[in-house]
Amino acid sequence: MAGIGNLSFLQEAIALGVIAPEFSRTAPELAPLQGFTGSEAFDARDLRVEGRLPAGLRGVYYRNGPGLMARGGERYKHWFDGDGLVQAWTFGGDGVQHKARFVQTKKFRAETKAGRFLLPAFGTSFADQASRLAVRAADDVNTANTSVMKMADGRLYALWEGGSAYELDAASLSAKGPRAWSDELAGMPFSAHPKVEADGTVWNFGTQSGQMVVYQISPQGQVLRSEVFAAPGPCAMVHDFAVSQRYLVFLLSPIGMDMAALRAGDSMLDSMRWLGQESTLVLVIDKADFTRRWVLETPAAMVFHFGNAWDDGAQIHLDYVEAPPLPGVNEKLRQIMAGVRPAQQTHLTSSPRFMRIRLGSEGAGASGLSRGHIELQSRDESVEFPVVDPRVVAQRYRHVYYPTAIDVGERWGFNGLMHLDIETGRRERFSFGNDVVVEEHVLVPKPGSSKEGEGWLLGLGYDCKVRRSFASVFDAQALSAGPLARVWLPYWVTYGFHGKFYAV
């Protein structure tokens, strides 16, 4: 490490970006939200392994999340705004390697060249936007910052819900450009939560200006079917959906857009209005015929993420995480971006929580869906970022895994993991203690296994004390025993949203 004058080791390391800066004096868990400058390229080989990595864990774990939060003295106001930083953690016979690159989107390249923000972001607008760049298409503001998808043809994509999937080189992580699935679908939004069935079939959707698009894409990237239609209700913020054997299911939260506020220069987020007296619409689409659609109603609920869904033809069972409603959830995300720890609220509706829903009438076939029968069940734990075993996507399932908050006190973020058996209600948890922020952990099936849940939980965390990031690996069937291994980066990285593991 090059010396910088008389700075102490800690200051020197912070100056070099090796250790997270003291972004917030009162909340060390917020340090990674300071973000990077965009010029960084992260490469580390032979990472330090604490514990013992399973010999069968071989492949690449890709992660995505906002990595750049400020340019030219201006800082984004919302966590969702930052430009995408894609990480690749390679687990092989020669140890673990790490690489991370900013997604070189059109926006990122233009703003890097200018040395300032030129385009508005989801939660940030600029009063002098007229002197910056005009937004002509959704991909002009595509930050490619939310998730990743690698398809059977080997192509890797960085995903963002408002625009096209952004193709990356799977080895170098350099950007190739937005993917048009067909000429007619070029530029249409492709959400960051595609559902990939065990045979590689991809289901996804997008929303734009009151319209929805749904896709069925082959494992090789060919569009098998798509449908564009007017959304039956508000679709200003539809982040995720659920897929069962026969159906696609959406929850359309009652979020209106104040178009006058938007025209007056407020950000997308600031123009959204929570219509808590209205219903959340449940939109069900027949996978075999996208023109067969049903709409049911359930009480107003804010939803970002689904675990999974299954159906028996008559009833659909699915689980999701109900988030605190707007504007509260976004207010918290704004505070953390300013380095301020949000006030803890203990009321249940202030924490995201597990919900399970059953749609339709028993024995009534698909027609039962239109009778509007809905049953809801909830739990109290604070959880988010649900994942299931990739082998049971759109199939009957019983195991869901989450980051969770366990006696977290006043600090922000999750500090543990939870495995929930949704059939028995039995839970298993592990806490890293209050110095660690835990991110989404994915389930990696053990090679040669076939039973749901036989695998490892793999995800990232940040240790506030040593100011470094790590990957942790658990036996998914023995979560409370603690991690089998932790793999330490010699530096820190920004918090991400979602990742996927691809075995080799």
Ligand SMILES: [Fe+2]
């Ligand atoms: Fe998400």
